[in-house]
Amino acid sequence: LAKTTQPISMDSYEGQEVNITCSHNNIATNDYITWYQQFPSQGPRFIIQGYKTKVTNEVASLFIPADRKSSTLSLPRVSLSDTAVYYCLVGVISGNTPLVFGKGTRLSVIA
Amino acid sequence: DVKVTQSSRYLVKRTGEKVFLECVQDMDHENMFWYRQDPGLGLRLIYFSYDVKMKEKGDIPEGYSVSREKKERFSLILESASTNQTSMYLCASSETDRGAKNIQYFGAGTRLSVL
DSSP states (O other), X not given: OOOOBOOSEEEEETTOOEEEEEEOTTOOTTOEEEEEEEOTTSOOXXXXXXXXXXXXXXXXXXXXXXXXXXXXXXXXXXXXXXXXXXXXXXXXXXXXXXXOOOXXXXXXXXX | OOOEEESOSEEEEOTTXXXXXXXXXXXXXXXXXXXXXXXXXXXXXXEEESSTTOOEEOSOOTTOEEEEEETTEEEEEESSOOGGGOEEEEEEEEOOSGGGTTOOEEOOXXXXXXX
């Protein structure tokens, strides 16, 4: 399984755009990149997934360069409620092999 | 919406007790998972199951066992609880279907304290 590396923590002010980068240098051809968000005292929840280029949904955008060795989760205009831990996972998305959660990035949004 | 329900939010047990953590999902998912989460260590996979009566060891299975007698229910068992098993335990489920994108749905967690 591809190993991921992401910053341990980040701080941001409300209203700013936040970009969290994840490195996955040994990503395999069939691997997808998936991000989860975990609020305090809750289980993680899926927010976005992609294979290459750019994916956008109502929560976030995911940017993946051509070599796919890294990816960037972008949160537009964060609010206090975006304070959470964000996990980057890399692996196949078919079948039942579980993806591996790392330690995640703790994002603190400050008023 | 998918619902994964863990039987207790908080649990306090004594060293040596046998502990059962129960998890139920309502979406007919094939796969179910048990993780523990500790400060600074992220989520670590204990066991998972891809079918009834099937189980696979995760990264840290020592000291734990699991049971899956019905598709919707996955139990984590601590045969003889120890203080180093004090942790947050998270259950998750997912579909096997290729279109499901290997997305896991999590319960709210059980915070277990072993005294």
